[in-house]
Amino acid sequence: MTGVVMEARDVHARFRIGGGLSGPARTLRAVNGVSLQLRRGEILGLVGESGCGKSTLSKILLGLQSPTTGDVYLEGEPLSTLARKRIASCVQPVFQDPFASLNARQTVGEIVGLPLRVHKAISRADRRQSVKAMLDRVGIAEQMVDVFPHELSGGQRQRVAIARALILRPPIVICDEPTSALDVSVQAQILNLLMELQRELGTSYLLISHNLGIVEHIASRVAVMYAGRIVEVGETETLFRAPQHPYTQALLAAVPRVRSAKREIVDLGTTFPNPVDLPQGCTFHPRCRFAGAICRTAEPSTTVTTTGAIECHLISQPDEFRLPAAVGQ
């Protein structure tokens, strides 16, 4: 469990929007300085509300989009210097919607075999054998090789998508909401499969999900993203037991739990920041119940702890909050 397979260093993604008839051009900051390490053989959960930049970050890590500044390093080499095929052989995606992510005109066998064909990994005869073995491993019966995706259920399609992602045995798989289109009973099967395969093949997963229950169950570390930045990262058990960042605290409190009775809900207000016009200082301060004067003006720096890192003035500058003038303003 040592070593870093993939690392984002101060990655920014900015988009220019408008500039035509709709008014002056503005800059949308989707990813706003993310540094993140994916360790060998771990499942790293990435959580956050919609619009926080999770999916843009995943596209950058997959090499499908270049960062505006900063770079991603794959086994120490910058992605920007690597060929498309080399990246694809190392980083594979499993997307949210298995109804959209599989080519409707290809059979299951063709879909799963395509990476082998593109990368000319093995001969045609071996390819068919390899596809069958992979399908068998994800729980798709051999006679399904020649059927089309529309004949499969949602769970079966997601199994096919997983087989396609893993057939080249890539060291990294990026799962973007892999089960949110599925029923809970099917979701459990897919999560079990992902856990088994991860153990068997030693693959590193980045698991993007808004379902904190899933992340808590299968991830070894968790990164919490807010308005384009990672505001807290830590080991799963520690982070869920004692979240440090006020945003993580509020996010965890908002999850409805089956085993607990009705309880008070921490109100975050409705205003998720507009990525075109991010707040000054700490981007979370308009929704933060602890926000003090310093949060409105200065960007928080990163505090590294034994198990992770937090980006919050409460942690890095606790003295600021002991002053009666600063608290409760």
Add this chain to the structure above:
Amino acid sequence: MSNPVSRVLTVERLRIEFASGRSRSAPVRDVSFAIDRAETLCIVGESGSGKSLTALAVMDLLPQRAERTATRIDFCGEDLARASRRRLQELRGNRVGMIFQDPTTALNPLYTIGNQLEEVWRQHRGGSGRDRVVQLLERVGISGAAGRLNQYPHQLSGGLRQRVMIAMALLCEPQLVIADEPTTALDVTVQAQILALLASLQREFGMALILITHDFGVVSQIADHVAVMYAGQIVETGSTRDVLDAPLHPYTRALLECIPEPGRPRLQPLGVIPGMVPSRITDAPGCTFANRCSLVSADCRRPPVIPLKDHGNGRASRCILPPPIRADALRAEFSA
């Protein structure tokens, strides 16, 4: 459950059939439930369980080719099963509010939200109702509501659109609100707010709330009573804590084991229900869950259809095994 005065809705033996060509299917069979004033009933189930059809059937909003039968659909003493279309139209949006899953498709993109909300008021109460609309939008947590009346649905975020839908459903202070997956498309933070909002509005107006969901977490947070549906039937019903903490039916039990939750050992395999929900549902003898049940016996497949058996305290389960033996069997199975 309580005195008939506070009873808002009673549905008895609801059945929905679809006929296509020579084949018939019955995706909702023998569904009965009742709800009182200021109460929340959650109907929970996976896709294909018939929960949304059940919700639509109450106000006769099913697709045309659906055939609905019921021995009774009683809303505040009025028989809805035999009510005229005109009468149902008078009730919808007025004394019965509906909230749908996707506010993007439920709102008309060509009219401002003020327009759409005022139309509901004009239809049922007459007059513009502008003040009432503004007041209610503020009440559901939309700040600066007066200024928002001229906005179109696309100018609002998902959370705000869902609030507009809730305001529309509550505008005429209905006695009953039927909400079909009202928070499924939303972030957990927004979901938490919407659920808190529904609960506080319920305390204020005393409305009865039927909430359709597939999320047991939501059930746990908001429901007084819960009905678990599988393949068109209610398989278990009871008060929320009873059902979630000590489920009687093997399906409820298995489903709860699938959910990744705190307290469950991390990184361990989750519970799995083998097989799939039947795709075309008809009247088969015996138990519909038999093919996937870990406690199945030959008796489970024999006719007739398994009835919903009363276990007292408002609890009922559609299983032939008596509860004590089942508890033991399950305990033995889970320790194995």
